[in-house]
Amino acid sequence: MATTDTATGTTPSSAPRSPLAGAVRMADYWATVYRRTWKGSVISSFVTPLLYIVAMGVFLGGFIQDDPAKLEGATSYLAFVAPGMLAAQAMTVVFGEVTYPVMSMIKWQRTFYGMIASPLNIADVVLAHLGFVLFRVGTVCAVFTLVMAPFGVFESWWGVLLSFPVQLLIGLAFAAPLYAITAAMRSESGFSLIFRLGMIPLFLFSGAFFPISNLGPVMEWLARLTPLWHGVDLTRMLVLGTVDWSTAAIHVVYLVTCAVVGYLLAVRTLEKRLID
Amino acid sequence: MTDAAEPMIRAVDLRKSFVSKQGTVEAVKGISVEVRRGESFGFLGPNGAGKSSTMRMVAAVSPITSGELRILGMDPAKDGPGIRARIGVCPQEDTLDTELNVADNLYVYGRYFGLPRADVRTRVEELLEFVQLTEKAKAKVEDLSGGMKRRLTIARSLINRPDMLLLDEPTTGLDPQARHVVWDRLFRLKQQGVTIVLTTHYMDEAEQLCDRLVVMDKGLIVAEGSPLELIRAWSTREVAELRFGVGEHEALAAKVADLAERVEVLPDRLLLYTSDGEETLAKVHERGLAPAVSLVRRSTLEDVFLRLTGRTLVD
Structure with missing residues (x-):
């Protein structure tokens, strides 16, 4: 077997021209990983959110009859909670993907070291991983939206279409900073804190289940600082057709900033940790 | 492309220090080496001699502290990805993906080098045969023995038909029989003219595989030559x-x-x-x-x- 000759018809190996070009080279890796692991995530990704919506939106929501003005323009509690659940689900998927799996890549299996021994740089590998997280957020949110459509909770079809890229943006706004946090962690013991003191309070108090005006002025002000509230509010105004474009623009800028700063921080943290 | 006269590795007064809370540790204290095309070159020394730090600098994954380093004529500080595209690296610790099977590990890695899918598939088959893992193509990585994992890692490092193969302690932790299988494969590569650079703390490994080697101790080169020359000169x-x-x-x-x-x-x-x-x-x-x-x-x-x-x- 010839090992070194660059035989006829073979493209020589090369360095990628940009992080995006590098990330594209990892598409087959993530596709293979997903083919091997999707079964394990089906229930949590696709079934659990629907159980929530049935329990909270249909059965619990049946008791709630309130003025649409108090429900941010929703005509029923189900219509109010559905977009909130959608945005919260986008966040939840991210917490699963960017904690233990990242720790495994840099500490347990050390596959990250193998990846950056190839022509790929850390920025390429992080970008590819974020791309995979977006794929996971995208499939989960698409299925959720399709299942909710027959319930008649969406007022604006173009708003629903627009809410899809918004879910991807929410995913990135969480995934990139969380990637940076995981990259800095030495052991997995911090993850339980991240889930209990980070994800669960965000999930419950960022306006997904009730209007944050109910929280009282101080807590409401705090809730407005969280990325999930920006995501929930943006999603809700889109699907309910109650868009205030200037508020929407603030939401988008906030979420994009989280994503960009998070990505740069993640790459920097990993460069410090892996390249010494 | 590199011209034939350019050495594969040229290091002049190469140094590496690590700064930690305990202070600065100088792992490599000024070494000069040249590795020529087609040569099998070894860094022999005990643990902590600075071999792995040197290897990581040569692999363009660890920046040099001072001195000069050229790999395939390129500067790793400027052209790390370009260098890594043309070398193969077999690290001391396996970094295989245990979620993927044996063949997938090779396939996805080949794609990182920008190689077309069809080329990588052919290459995976060739390499599995070369490291005698064809029967294990669909096996999970975690079910492989230590020696098989090592051979798989070696196969992975060859996926891009590298100009130079770097092996950091290739047989550490393997039983004697598995070591001989690895040596046999490396010897075949050597016969094909692959430039091999390896670190080892096993003198028999260095004697079997290296045309030329340097003996390292405490971050310095203490002797250089072919195994026979070194024995003649120092024993x-x-x-x-x-x-x-x-x-x-x-x-x-x-x-x-x-x-x-x-x-x-x-x-x-x-x-x-x-x-x-x-x-x-x-x-x-x-x-x-x-x-x-x-x-x-x-x-x-x-x-x-x-x-x-x-x-x-x-x-």
Whole structure:
């Protein structure tokens, strides 16, 4: 077997021209990983959110009859909670993907070291991983939206279409900073804190289940600082057709900033940790 | 492309220090080496000699602290990805993806190099055959033995038809049989003309695989040459090993000192460096000394290392 000759018809190996070009080279890796692991995530990704919506939106929501003005323009509690659940689900998927799996890549299996021994740089590998997280957020949110459509909770079809890229943006706004946090962690013991003191309070108090005006002025002000509230509010105004474009623009800028700063921080943290 | 005269590795006064809370540790303290195309080159030394730090700089994953380093004529600080595209790296610890099967591990890795899918598929088949893992193509990585994982990692490092293959402690942790299988594969690569650079703390590995090597100790190169040259320069042809009772070696060394060119006292034996071991051994017996165990052997790189540093390689 010839090992070194660059035989006829073979493209020589090369360095990628940009992080995006590098990330594209990892598409087959993530596709293979997903083919091997999707079964394990089906229930949590696709079934659990629907159980929530049935329990909270249909059965619990049946008791709630309130003025649409108090429900941010929703005509029923189900219509109010559905977009909130959608945005919260986008966040939840991210917490699963960017904690233990990242720790495994840099500490347990050390596959990250193998990846950056190839022509790929850390920025390429992080970008590819974020791309995979977006794929996971995208499939989960698409299925959720399709299942909710027959319930008649969406007022604006173009708003629903627009809410899809918004879910991807929410995913990135969480995934990139969380990637940076995981990259800095030495052991997995911090993850339980991240889930209990980070994800669960965000999930419950960022306006997904009730209007944050109910929280009282101080807590409401705090809730407005969280990325999930920006995501929930943006999603809700889109699907309910109650868009205030200037508020929407603030939401988008906030979420994009989280994503960009998070990505740069993640790459920097990993460069410090892996390249010494 | 590199012109043929350009060495594969050129390092001049290469240094590497790590700064930590405990202070600065200088792992590589100024080494100069040149590795030529088609050569098998070794860094021999004990753990902590600076071999792995050197290897990581050569692999363009660890920036140099000072000095000059060119890999395939390129500067790793400027063209790391370009260098990594053309070398193969087999790290000391396996970094295989245990969620993927054997063939997938190779396939996805080939894609990182920007190689077309069809080329990578053909290459995966060739390489699985080369490392004798064709039957295990669909097996999970975690079900492989240590030796198989090592062979898979070697196959992975060859996926891009590298101009130079870097192996950091390729057989550390393997049982003797698995080591011989790995050596056999590396020897075949060497015969095909692949430039191989390896680190090892096994003198037999260095002797088997290296055309030329440097002996490293405490971040410095203490000797350089072919295995035979090093043995000729730093040791005698033969060694008589004598084992006496525990604690007797130090005292007995004086009684045999004149029988050999040099005597080394180890905790468990005496080493008598001489051109004719049998003759020396006979003289030891003539003096009425009766070692519990005695043997005569050829000098090895282990003896070279002992001579140069006063310590053994594996401790």
